[in-house]
Amino acid sequence: xxxxxxxxxxxxxxxxxxxxxxxxxxxxxxxxxxxxxxxxxxxxxxxxxxxxxxxxxxxxxxxxxxxxxxxxxxxxxxxxxxxxxxxxxxxxxxxxxxxxxxxxxxxxxxxxxxxxxxxxxxxxxxxxxxxxxxxxxxxxxxxxxxxxxxxxxxxxxxxxxxxxxxxxxxxxxxxxxxxxxxxxxxxxxxxxxxxxxxxxxxxxxxxxxxxxxxxxxxxxxxxxxxxxxxxxxxxxxxxxxxxxxxxxxxxxxxxxxxxxxxxxxxxxxxxxxxxxxxxxxxxxxxxxxxxxxxxxxxxxxxxxxxxxxxxxxxxxxxxxxxxxxxxxxxxxx
Amino acid sequence: xxxxxxxxxxxxxxxxxxxxxxxxxxxxxxxxxxxxxxxxxxxxxxxxxxxxxxxxxxxxxxxxxxxxxxxxxxxxxxxxxxxxxxxxxxxxxxxxxxxxxxxxxxxxxxxxxxxxxxxxxxxxxxxxxxxxxxxxxxxxxxxxxxxxxxxxxxxxxxxxxxxxxxxxxxxxxxxxxxxxxxxxxxxxxxxxxxxxxxxxxxxxxxxxxxxxxxxxxxxxxxxxxxxxxxxxxxxxxxxxxxxxxxxxxxxxxxx
Numbered sequence: 001x002x003x004x005x006x007x008x009x010x011x012x013x014x015x016x017x018x019x020x021x022x023x024x025x026x027x028x029x030x031x032x033x034x035x036x037x038x039x040x041x042x043x044x045x046x047x048x049x050x051x052x053x054x055x056x057x058x059x060x061x062x063x064x065x066x067x068x069x070x071x072x073x074x075x076x077x078x079x080x081x082x083x084x085x086x087x088x089x090x091x092x093x094x095x096x097x098x099x100x101x102x103x104x105x106x107x108x109x110x111x112x113x114x115x116x117x118x119x120x121x122x123x124x125x126x127x128x129x130x131x132x133x134x135x136x137x138x139x140x141x142x143x144x145x146x147x148x149x150x151x152x153x154x155x156x157x158x159x160x161x162x163x164x165x166x167x168x169x170x171x172x173x174x175x176x177x178x179x180x181x182x183x184x185x186x187x188x189x190x191x192x193x194x195x196x197x198x199x200x201x202x203x204x205x206x207x208x209x210x211x212x213x214x215x216x217x218x219x220x221x222x223x224x225x226x227x228x229x230x231x232x233x234x235x236x237x238x239x240x241x242x243x244x245x246x247x248x249x250x251x252x253x254x255x256x257x258x259x260x261x262x263x264x265x266x267x268x269x270x271x272x273x274x275x276x277x278x279x280x281x282x283x284x285x286x287x288x289x290x291x292x293x294x295x296x297x298x299x300x301x302x303x304x305x306x307x308x309x310x311x312x313x314x315x316x317x318x319x320x321x322x323x324x325x326x327x328x329x330x331x332x333x
Numbered sequence: 334x335x336x337x338x339x340x341x342x343x344x345x346x347x348x349x350x351x352x353x354x355x356x357x358x359x360x361x362x363x364x365x366x367x368x369x370x371x372x373x374x375x376x377x378x379x380x381x382x383x384x385x386x387x388x389x390x391x392x393x394x395x396x397x398x399x400x401x402x403x404x405x406x407x408x409x410x411x412x413x414x415x416x417x418x419x420x421x422x423x424x425x426x427x428x429x430x431x432x433x434x435x436x437x438x439x440x441x442x443x444x445x446x447x448x449x450x451x452x453x454x455x456x457x458x459x460x461x462x463x464x465x466x467x468x469x470x471x472x473x474x475x476x477x478x479x480x481x482x483x484x485x486x487x488x489x490x491x492x493x494x495x496x497x498x499x500x501x502x503x504x505x506x507x508x509x510x511x512x513x514x515x516x517x518x519x520x521x522x523x524x525x526x527x528x529x530x531x532x533x534x535x536x537x538x539x540x541x542x543x544x545x546x547x548x549x550x551x552x553x554x555x556x557x558x559x560x561x562x563x564x565x566x567x568x569x570x571x572x573x574x575x576x577x578x579x580x581x582x583x584x585x586x587x588x
Contacts, residue, residue: 187437187446190426194434197423204383204417206409206438206486262425 008264012181015268019170023163031162033283039162041275042169043230044255046176048267050223051252053180056262057189058216059196064105064121065224065252067128068098070244072225073232074132077144080155082137087156091229095222102221103214110213113199122246129244143239156233165234172230176223180264192216196262224252247294254297258304260313269312273300336361336521337382337413337490342391344377351377353545354391359490364512364522366532366553369542370565375525376418378542379494382523383415384408396489410438414483415492418525420475424468428459431467431478435485450485457481457511473504480511484520491515493524497531505531533557541565 019042022029029035047069055061075094076087083090109120133141149155151164158164183189194202195209202209232238251274259270277300278293285292308314337359344352351374359365367375380386382393384405392401400408409415414435423431432453436446454460457477462470467478476496483491497508509531515522516535526532532539532553539556541549543565549556556562 186443187441190430190434190437190443193426193430194423197425198421200385200405201417201421201423202434203404203406204385204409204415205435205482206406207434208406 011265012177016170016174019173023166029163029166031160033279035162035166037276037279039166039169039234040279041271042166042173043227043234044251044275045268045271046169046173047224047227048252048255048259048271049173049176049180050220050227052256052262052267053183053192053223054213054216054220055253056256056266057180057183057192057196058213059193059262060110060213060217061115061118061253062121062217062220063118063246063249063253064102064124065221066125066244066246066248067105068102068221068224069228069231069248070128070132070238070240071098071101072228073238073243074138074144074228075225076229077146077232077238078138080146080149081139081144086154087229087233091226094229095225098225098228099218099222102217106214106217110210122249125244125246125249129240132240132244139239141240143237143242146236157236168230168233172226175226177264177268179219179223184264188212188215193262250294254301258301258311260311263310263313266311266313273312334361335359336396337523338392338394339378339382340392340394342378342381342393343389344374344381344386345389350545352381352388352542355542355545355547356391357540357547357550359521359523360537361521362516362519363537364516364524364535366536366539367523367525367542368527368529368532368539368556372544373542374545375542376494377545379415379492379523379525382408383413383492409486409488412487412489413492414486414488414490416476416479416483416494416496418494418498420472420479422467422470422475422478424466426467427464428467428470428474428478429454429463432459432481432485435482438486446485449487453481453485456484456514458507473500473507476500476504477508477511480508484515488520490521490523493522493526495525495527497526497528509535 022038029038051062051065072091072094075097076090079085079090079093080087105124109117112120132138138144146157149157151158151160153164156164156168183192191202191207191212194205194207195212199209228243231243235242255270255274256267257270258274259268260266274297277296281293281296304311308318310317335358340356342352342355343350355378367378369375377386381388384400384403384407387402392399394400395411395413398411400411400413423434429450432450433443433446436449436453437443440446440449454463457480459474459477459481462474467475470478480493480496493512497505500508505528512522512524512535524532536553539549539551539553540547541556541562548565549559549562551559
């Protein structure tokens with residue numbers, strides 16, 4: 001079957017090629033602030049896409065993703081700081097622990113529908129953040145500080161030239177977007193969306209909706225944890241408020257909703273708008289106090305939602321529909 | 334050969350008895366109509382068979398296997414597909430994607446599932462709406478989408494809950510044609526229906542419910558002459574008129 005998404009395919013490969021070439025042109029990434037911003041855009045896009053799996057495609061809004069992000073971050077940091085080994089071992093362990101945790105949390109919570117599920121996940125973040133605060137083995141409230149390590153892929157750490165981090169973020173981005181791209185065109189993707197659009201209807205078609213939701217959650221949590229591991233490596237430290245706060249949970253949500261919930265490009269578009277904004281306001285408006293970025297986030301999202309609930313993707317679709325020479329006959333004869 | 338066997342099925346909601354000791358059989362390859370006035374418990378019975386409700390007591394047997402109280406997704410996988418009386422399109426998905434969800438039940442490979450889905454889409458006259466979002470379809474198309482989606486699970490038995498009600502006369506004809514095609518494909522049909530023109534010519538047997546109790550089970554011709562059915566279903570007035578008309582007809586024949 002020839003699919004209609006060829007334009008999206010072309011955009012995808014074009015984007016990856018451009019992103020891959022960027023660090024190799026002189027003055028591309030290096031140690032510049034813009035390089036940092038680009039790295040963060042890729043990281044947050046990847047995080048938002050991981051969240052999009054359970055909340056966008058599968059329709060189960062989670063405010064709890066900071067927990068899985070945090071577990072991933074602690075996975076990498078514990079490997080380096082406590083076990084004196086490589087983050088490469090910590091990251092997958094963190095991903096598995098996050099996936100298992102997500103299943104244990106969700107199994108009872110999926111009995112709640114709609115908003116009640118969202119509220120339950122809200123509480124989970126608080127619980128885990130307190131737990132990590134008082135847990136001495138993982139550094140308690142002080143957190144874990146990385147020792148000085150040699151630069152390079154082995155330790156996944158770079159102190160002067162940050163190209164490595166950029167490429168690492170690009171790899172993570174490619175992995176998560178690639179997974180979602182694969183899911184979209186396979187049975188799992190159709191089942192995710194069917195559960196979102198109508199659980200009872202999906203079940204009447206043989207879909208075991210609880211199993212589908214749990215697998216979406218586990219996958220989403222595992223991938224989120226990998227992003228957390230990257231975040232720990234990048235910042236060289238972890239503490240509970242940094243990775244397990246509602247602030248972080250909200251970012252997953254805001255980026256995806258701004259870009260377009262349940263769409264493939266939405267998380268990237270949302271991150272491309274909000275993350276530069278976050279980083280530049282932090283750099284230039286920090287004297288106004290912390291949280292200025294979140295205030296601006298909020299205003300942008302409210303304005304977008306009033307105009308177009310499907311976010312930037314909705315706006316783009318509206319424009320392409322209006323300007324296309326052959327108007328798509330929506331609705332019905 | 335009996336495909337579906339319902340025995341002494343009772344379903345209560347608190348003090349309300351929706352179904353009481355209902356028993357009937359559905360023969361393999363037949364079309365069985367389930368009729369009765371509003372509130373007779375037809376949809377409740379459907380939901381009990383399809384697993385959306387757990388029966389309070391009684392058994393449902395499919396192909397000799399007890400399926401009473403199984404979750405609906407398991408019953409679907411065992412070969413019972415259903416449509417909903419109030420249509421439930423997966424709104425933000427296209428017509429084809431809706432059907433594809435059903436087709437994926439027996440085929441992990443999307444290519445194979447797409448093949449099945451395309452056939453079901455054609456069978457239900459939906460090909461020209463392939464890439465339309467299902468939320469924007471007319472009611473006639475939505476009802477046929479319900480059927481196409483259920484059909485895509487390749488069921489042994491399909492439960493149609495008022496698939497014809499609310500359609501225009503052209504749409505009714507199309508739907509009746511769809512049901513005939515299903516029978517030709519060897520699928521057994523159990524259908525709830527109010528529109529007698531739709532069900533009379535195609536049903537092999539009618540089961541009549543009134544206030545949750547089965548009052549009659551017979552061939553369509555016999556059922557419409559059953560005085561209890563006429564009273565319950567068509568009302569006292571209509572039944573009197575039918576009787577007098579019948580007498581006049583007899584008289585006419587004699588003359």
